[in-house]
Amino acid sequence: MKASFFAGEIIKWYLRNQRNLPWRHTRDPYAIWISEIILQQTRVKQGLPYYQKFMSRYPTVHDLARADQEEVLRLWQGLGYYARFISSTLEGVFPNNYQDLLKLKGIGKYTAAAIASFAFREPVAVVDGNVYRVLARFFGIDDNHKSPSRGKTFCRN
Template identity: 65%
Template sequence: MNNKFFANQLIKWYEYYHRDLPWRQTRNPYYIWLSEVILQQTRVAQGLPYYERFVNTYPTVFDLANAAEQEVIRLWQGLGYYSRARNLHQTAKYIAGELNGVFPPNYAGLLRLKGIGPYTAAAIASFAYDEPVAVVDGNVYRVLARVFGIDKDITGGEGQRQFSKLASELISREHPATYNQAIMEFGAVHCTPSAPDCLLCPLQQECLAYATGRIHLLPVKDKKTKVRERFFNYFVIVQNGRIAMRQRTAKDIWHKLYDFYLTETESNVQSIDEFSDNQFLTSIFSQTILTPPSRIFTYILSHQRIQAQFWMLEASPETVLNLPSDLTFFNEDEIENVPKPVLITSYWKEHFF
């Protein structure tokens, strides 16, 4: 297939069918960067209100750089993958402080920034500066694999190199920004994973997967993410209308977010007797009134499935509690304002409001 024909067909389709999204109305690299980081691992419908909140709260990279990290994470709350928020903040501080608020004007310079990989650098370089660098994301893999009948594994190095090479050959040199938007949009809303609209596809006559009946077999993705099952037991310690929480500091999920005292087990707990080897819990059980456990809350990450139960422990005002050093009492307003995992927020809303 002629490369120019492929690019022109996608661009024509895009001009007629694309969604009207705010980050497509700007050449400002800061806004484009925000949108790309927010949309990683996130659907557009979910990411759009977060983008609008970030733009309204931090209209310039200087505003984001000057914000407290906890405020940034709090605004990010609910999107998951919180390392994205921390990298976003650190990179904003670097751009504001070391680059005088000016983003590098090309792919190579953008790639040197923390948290910006090949895809994000290509997106910013093409959308903001019209640099002809091809973006390659899940949507692009799917479109290219189907149209060109490529059965190489997209999770392997050889396959990724082949797709990147092909993407670079196909990109429109005259309209790189529009082309990149077009191929991603086409994969997102037309050449979808499970229900592609092949009958009305502008590339149908050239599509090898359609011609050979392999639409639902491509792209090939051999590696399956092994899901880790985890069982969390939270203890919500209440005294004088205040609740003990701690900031997560370990190299684990939800780094720097706030939750309650936690002990992890190998399965769901049936009785508090299973905590008999935990000296802190054994001690505090004798000092507090223990309520029955909550229902099991389930939270699914890309690589983990968490089942959590919550026990409330109520201490009288005069009881002297010997809490671990990382636990601090917060009132309800303070808890509302600290960044929390969605799992904690779900429990909080169900039991305290």
């Protein structure tokens, strides 16, 4: 009962407080991937203009894969290699499920879950530190942020 109440309350809160962000209006796994990588490194307010600039310059994984590496590195170090792999080896098609996304170099559990959930509607938990903190407080669970098993409390992935 507590879990279903929580789900309803968090959805109501989200509908009242949601921010209008471009990656929330797409199911394109490439765009979601770019947003998740940016948001791992910075806050939304700082990352949004960077995301817009990056997506304007490289709207598809093929565009990013064909880009001059020096130019990409100036915008974002390390991303070009992964884009070339997806473009050439996977013909520009992102894996469409959590387990296959995890096989991509540079994509961890959180990013794989975000892409699988938001782009492909796979029912996997997208739990970062902020989500965990909210869930832990609501369900009265000790929030030991140093625990290696911390994320396993709320998700199976």
